Amino acid sequence: MRRPPSNGEAASEGPGGWGLWGVQESRRLCCAGHDRCEQALLQIGINMMALPGGRHLDSITLPGQRLHLMQVDSVQRWMEDLKLMTECECMCILQAKPISLEEDAQGDLILAGGPGPGDPLQLLLKRGWVISTELRRMGQKLAQDRWARVHSMSVRLTCHARSMVSEYSAVSRNSSKEMGQIEKLLMEKCSELSAVTERCLQVENEHVLKSMKACVSETLSMLGQHFGQLLELALTREVQALVRKIDASDNIYTTESTTGNLFSLTQEGAPLCRIIAKEGGVVALFKVCRQDTFRCLYPQALRTLASICCVEEGVHQLEKVDGVLCLADILTDDSHSEATRAEAAAVVAQVTSPHLPITQHLSSFMESMEEIVTALVKLCQEASSGEVFLLASAALANITFFDTMACEMLLQLNAIRVLLEACSDKQRVDTPYTRDQIVTILANMSVLEQCASDIIQENGVQLIMGMLSEKPRSGTPAEVAACERVQQKAAVTLARLSRDPDVAREAVRLSCMSRLIELCRSPSERNSSDAVLVACLAALRRLAGVCPEGLQDSDFQQLVQPRLVDSFLLCSNMEESFV
Numbered sequence: 291m292r293r294p295p296s297n298g299e300a301a302s303e304g305p306g307g308w309g310l311w312g313v314q315e316s317r318r319l320c321c322a323g324h325d326r327c328e329q330a331l332l333q334i335g336i337n338m339m340a341l342p343g344g345r346h347l348d349s350i351t352l353p354g355q356r357l358h359l360m361q362v363d364s365v366q367r368w369m370e371d372l373k374l375m376t377e378c379e380c381m382c383i384l385q386a387k388p389i390s391l392e393e394d395a396q397g398d399l400i401l402a403g404g405p406g407p408g409d410p411l412q413l414l415l416k417r418g419w420v421i422s423t424e425l426r427r428m429g430q431k432l433a434q435d436r437w438a439r440v441h442s443m444s445v446r447l448t449c450h451a452r453s454m455v456s457e458y459s460a461v462s463r464n465s466s467k468e469m470g471q472i473e474k475l476l477m478e479k480c481s482e483l484s485a486v487t488e489r490c491l492q493v494e495n496e497h498v499l500k501s502m503k504a505c506v507s508e509t510l511s512m513l514g515q516h517f518g519q520l521l522e523l524a525l526t527r528e529v530q531a532l533v534r535k536i537d538a539s540d541n542i543y544t545t546e547s548t549t550g551n552l553f554s555l556t557q558e559g560a561p562l563c564r565i566i567a568k569e570g571g572v573v574a575l576f577k578v579c580r581q582d583t584f585r586c587l588y589p590q591a592l593r594t595l596a597s598i599c600c601v602e603e604g605v606h607q608l609e610k611v612d613g614v615l616c617l618a619d620i621l622t623d624d625s626h627s628e629a630t631r632a633e634a635a636a637v638v639a640q641v642t643s644p645h646l647p648i649t650q651h652l653s654s655f656m657e658s659m660e661e662i663v664t665a666l667v668k669l670c671q672e673a674s675s676g677e678v679f680l681l682a683s684a685a686l687a688n689i690t691f692f693d694t695m696a697c698e699m700l701l702q703l704n705a706i707r708v709l710l711e712a713c714s715d716k717q718r719v720d721t722p723y724t725r726d727q728i729v730t731i732l733a734n735m736s737v738l739e740q741c742a743s744d745i746i747q748e749n750g751v752q753l754i755m756g757m758l759s760e761k762p763r764s765g766t767p768a769e770v771a772a773c774e775r776v777q778q779k780a781a782v783t784l785a786r787l788s789r790d791p792d793v794a795r796e797a798v799r800l801s802c803m804s805r806l807i808e809l810c811r812s813p814s815e816r817n818s819s820d821a822v823l824v825a826c827l828a829a830l831r832r833l834a835g836v837c838p839e840g841l842q843d844s845d846f847q848q849l850v851q852p853r854l855v856d857s858f859l860l861c862s863n864m865e866e867s868f869v
Contacts, residue, residue: 409461410458410461410462410524410528411525411528411551411555413454413457413458413461414454414458414521414524414525414528415558417450417453417454417457417458418454418521420450421447421450421451421454421517422517424443424446424447424450425447425510425513425514425517427443428440428443428444428447428510429510431443432503432506432507432510435499435503437487437490437491437499438491440487440490440506441484441487441488441490441491444480444483444484444487445484447480447483447513448477448480448481448483448484451476451477451480451517452477452480455473455476455477455520458524462524462527466523466527468523469520469523469524469527472516472519472520472523473520475516476513476516476517476520479509479512479513479516480513482509483506483509483510483513486502486505486506486509487506489502490502490503490506522561522565525555525562525565526565526569529552529555529562529565529566529569529571530569532548532551532552532555532571533552533566533569533570533571533574535548536548536549536552536574536575536577536578537570537573537574537577540583542583542584542586542587545578545584545587546587546590549575549578549587549590549591549594550590552566552571552575552594553590553593553594553597556594556597556598557597560600560601563597563598563600563601563603563604564601564603564604566598566604567598567601567603567604567606567607568603570607571594571598571607572595572598572599572604572607572608572611572613573607573610573611575591575592575594575595575598576595576608576611576613576616578591579591579592579595579616579620580616585626585630588620588626588630588633589627589629589630589632589633592620592630592633592634592636592637593633593636595608595613595637596633596636596637596639596640599637599640599641600640600643602646602647605641605646605652608637608641609652609653609654612654613637613641614641614652614654614655614657614658614662615654615657615658617634617637617638617658617662618658618661618662618665620634621634621635621638621661621662621665621666621669622661622662622664622665628669628672628673628674628678629678631665631669632669632673632677632678632681632682633681635666635669635681635682635684635685636681636684636685638662638666638685638688638689639681639684639685639687639688641655642655642685642688642689642691642692643688644688644691644692655692656693659689659693659695659696659699660699662685662689663686663689663696663699663700663703664699664703666682666685666686666689667686667700667703667705667708669682670682670683670686670705670708670709670712670718671708671712673712673718674717675717675718676717676718676719676720676721676724678718679712679718679719679724680721680723680724680727683709683724683727683728683731684727686700686705686727686731687727687730687731687734690730690731690734690735691734694737697734697735697737697738697741698738700731700735701735701738701740701741701744704744705731705735706732706735706741706744706745706748706750707744707748709728709731709732710748710749710750710753711748712728713725713728713753721769721772722760722762722769722772722773722775722776723769723772725757725760725776726772726775726776726779729754729757729776729779729780729783730779732745732750732754732779732783733779733782733783733786736783736786736787737786739789739790741787742787742789742790742792742793743790743792745787745793746792746793746796751784751787751793751796751797751800751802752800754780754783754784754787754802755797755800755801755802755805757776757777757779757780758777758780758781758784758802758805758806758809758826759805760773760776760777760780761773770817773817774816774817774819774821774822777809777816777819777822777825777826778819778821778822778825779825781806781809781822781825781826781828781829782825782828782829784797784802784829784832784833785825785828785829785832788829788832788833788836789832791836794832794833794836794837795836795837797833798833798836798837798840802829802833803830803833803834803837803840803841806826806829806830806833807830807841807845807849809822809823809826810823810826810827810830810849810857810861811861813861813862820858820862823858823861823862824854824858827849827854827857827858827861828854830849830850831849831850831854834846834850848860849861
């Protein structure tokens with residue numbers, strides 16, 4: 291099942307031209323699934339050490355067929371990969387630099403199976419992974435002054451770079467003049483790196499070595515820069531070919547295959563999504579979604595669009611082609627399958643993500659917001675699975691951040707009843723990720739005065755009380771973080787609703803104050819989260835203002851009477867040990 295990141299997480303990008311390839315917590319719609327998120331966890335790339343004159347380059351995640359790191363300790367594996375590694379092995383022997391058996395050596399990285407014939411994308415990604423990994427490891431060895439390892443790795447790096455250039459030239463069409471120039475610069479830097487590291491092996495003077503180290507660092511940085519430029523040009527070229535193929539195709543099978551390839555590329559991270567958006571991928575995919583002939587491909591095309599729209603360039607392109615109107619038409623058309631409408635909801639959730647500043651300027655969304663919100667509430671009500679409900683509720687949660695009018699619309703559509711009824715249906719709501727979306731909607735709606743009566747009428751206070759006790763099942767960092775968000779937002783919702791005396795009295799009757807005190811005093815109950823602590827202190831103080839008799843003197847004196855910051859410091863220090 292897909293898992294949306296919290297409504298406070300932002301995908302990070304590193305400095306430099308390529309960003310962090312494949313971080314995706316997020317990447318997926320501000321709401322990516324647990325299974326699909328795992329596809330982005332294995333990443334490759336250049337993460338240069340902080341060396342003088344160095345710069346950070348990025349990593350690339352491999353789609354589908356995974357690469358494997360393995361020790362070169364199996365004759366059978368070596369035989370399988372002999373075709374790819376022969377040149378490298380020969381060069382190591384010719385240079386009389388055997389593979390080291392150092393304790394910290396992790397073994398040479400090799401490809402588990404070579405790229406298929408005529409598959410330039412796979413070739414680029416796999417060779418790119420090897421080269422970027424070698425660059426990263428070389429930077430580490432350089433920082434440790436391991437000159438023998440640095441030189442042997444520079445020789446191996448030269449072999450891999452030469453192989454990538456020659457293999458890509460063999461399977462691709464005629465290279466551009468610009469690519470030829472960068473290829474030449476790359477190979478020149480590889481030769482320069484091998485030569486200078488070989489000279490370093492013969493130098494014993496530390497001062498001379500120190501000055502040469504700066505030279506090696508600069509050469510390594512320039513090599514990585516040229517490699518990044520070459521890889522970007524080559525990938526851009528392949529993306530252009532895929533987009534042209536989708537745009538020109540009238541065959542379902544061809545379009546399905548090409549769209550699948552494009553989706554795989556979106557899993558490589560934000561930089562590739564930017565390339566796809568820039569080269570017309572959004573336009574081509576919406577063209578597919580507007581043709582009845584390709585109706586069966588709508589879910590796949592929409593899923594790819596949601597991935598591309600994790601970057602501002604994708605949202606810009608969506609706005610230009612009236613993508614919001616197309617999404618509204620799909621969501622409101624009951625003739626479309628539930629899977630299609632769920633994927634459309636995923637795109638809505640992505641483009642309304644509070645992490646993308648561009649979403650605040652989506653003028654076209656305001657025009658269609660009422661019908662989109664209505665369709666999403668209906669989808670939540672009729673969802674046949676947890677994933678469909680998750681996508682629809684994530685879209686609603688993001689829309690409540692997008693515009694305050696959405697909360698009033700949800701109130702008129704009886705969304706509170708729909709959401710609270712779903713909480714008792716394990717088929718639709720069975721993970722903390724889904725409850726995170728529900729409590730986000732409730733927290734944002736609780737600013738409306740009319741919301742309190744609806745919450746009481748639907749026994750919502752009891753549900754919020756249960757959310758204060760949210761516990762992870764697996765103990766994974768993502769699930770633990772989701773549980774923290776649920777607890778925090780439940781406390782915020784309770785504090786806001788407790789402006790109404792009826793809600794406050796109901797909360798006291800359900801022993802909410804006792805649970806809030808427990809969360810404040812016991813760090814393990816809140817996973818030592820400061821955000822949960824602050825929210826619980828605020829809710830406790832709001833309830834104590836209405837029903838002070840529900841507190842013991844010690845709780846009042848420590849958690850309510852002092853300044854909020856003093857109570858926070860007192861509770862946060864309870865986990866410290868002075869043994």
